Amino acid sequence: MKEIYHPPVLLKESIEYLKAEEGGVFVDATLGGGGHAEAILKANPKNRVIGIDRDEEAIERAIERLKPYGNRVSIYHGNFSQIDQVLIEEGVGKVKGVLFDLGVSHFHLRGERGFTVWKEQPLDMRMDKRQKLTAREVVNELSERELARVIFEFGEERFAKKIAREIVKRRKLKPIETTRELAEIVERVIPKKVWAGKKRHPAIKTFQAIRIFVNRELEEIEEAIPKASRFIEEKGRIVVITFHSLEDRLVKRLLKNLEGFKVLTKKPVEPKEEEVRENPAARSAKLRAAERITP
Ligand SMILES: C[S@@+](CC[C@H](N)C(=O)[O-])C[C@H]1O[C@@H](n2cnc3c(N)ncnc32)[C@H](O)[C@@H]1O
Numbered sequence: 118m119k120e121i122y123h124p125p126v127l128l129k130e131s132i133e134y135l136k137a138e139e140g141g142v143f144v145d146a147t148l149g150g151g152g153h154a155e156a157i158l159k160a161n162p163k164n165r166v167i168g169i170d171r172d173e174e175a176i177e178r179a180i181e182r183l184k185p186y187g188n189r190v191s192i193y194h195g196n197f198s199q200i201d202q203v204l205i206e207e208g209v210g211k212v213k214g215v216l217f218d219l220g221v222s223h224f225h226l227r228g229e230r231g232f233t234v235w236k237e238q239p240l241d242m243r244m245d246k247r248q249k250l251t252a253r254e255v256v257n258e259l260s261e262r263e264l265a266r267v268i269f270e271f272g273e274e275r276f277a278k279k280i281a282r283e284i285v286k287r288r289k290l291k292p293i294e295t296t297r298e299l300a301e302i303v304e305r306v307i308p309k310k311v312w313a314g315k316k317r318h319p320a321i322k323t324f325q326a327i328r329i330f331v332n333r334e335l336e337e338i339e340e341a342i343p344k345a346s347r348f349i350e351e352k353g354r355i356v357v358i359t360f361h362s363l364e365d366r367l368v369k370r371l372l373k374n375l376e377g378f379k380v381l382t383k384k385p386v387e388p389k390e391e392e393v394r395e396n397p398a399a400r401s402a403k404l405r406a407a408e409r410i411t412p
Contacts, residue, residue: 141213
């Protein structure tokens with residue numbers, strides 16, 4: 118059967134932390150397939166959702182899915198770092214909650230934009246196809262030093278320097294065009310004893326790093342969370358779901374530093390065993406939330 122939706126992660130927990138049942142205006146900053154947005158709309162018939170996504174295909178799917186909710190939904194194609202412009206355009210001063218469900222969606226991984234090491238596809242990795250920079254350019258044009266930095270910093274990959282050296286060596290012979298070519302280079306560099314017998318492909322960290330760099334993922338988060346916080350009403354909440362330690366550490370720090378907010382999750386909320394069994398992609402998810410305590 119064709120999979121129609123991205124299974125929303127930590128859905129019940131997100132709705133609880135957003136206090137969506139109490140009613141209000143919410144921003145879903147990462148609309149994706151619209152799973153969380155729909156649950157917010159269902160939680161209270163008075164709820165309104167303003168949805169943002171940088172991926173046009175996600176926007177199309179969400180429009181279709183959320184049609185039954187009519188003018189309770191507004192959808193914007195753009196970066197969530199533009200949340201301030203979106204809310205000004207909507208004429209909304211304060212909202213009850215903002216949700217960020219970060220990272221790539223199920224559709225990205227199953228699509229054809231080179232997000233996964235498991236398929237042979239062109240090196241692209243752009244979430245927003247209007248953007249110019251692709252993974253192909255990063256891999257073929259960044260200096261060896263810069264590549265090593267990206268792979269080390271955004272992939273937390275200890276073999277970063279060696280991988281960068283090998284990429285540069287290989288691209289002198291011919292441009293690196295596909296996911297398979299990149300994955301094979303990494304496979305050759307990392308000693309087999311480090312990855313043999315493991316389920317995780319040895320190039321996963323390198324792919325994550327390049328994807329984060331292409332999409333400026335950490336800069337987006339760093340800009341958007343403080344901006345979003347300024348629009349949250351008293352007792353309103355900001356809820357963030359992350360999928361890897363780099364994101365989680367950044368979100369933990371950003372929430373802690375928000376002025377006038379109290380962090381609600383001393384430890385992040387993680388999915389229950391049952392959810393991970395049904396949706397293995399949820400296994401690394403962590404939810405953190407903060408509440409505005411000042412008017
Ligand atoms: C994990 S999915 C969200 C899934 C969604 N909660 C659902 O239930 O279907 C993340 C989505 O965020 C979008 N995204 C990631 N970074 C973004 C950014 N900086 N601005 C806007 N959208 C972004 C991606 O395009 C993707 O569709």
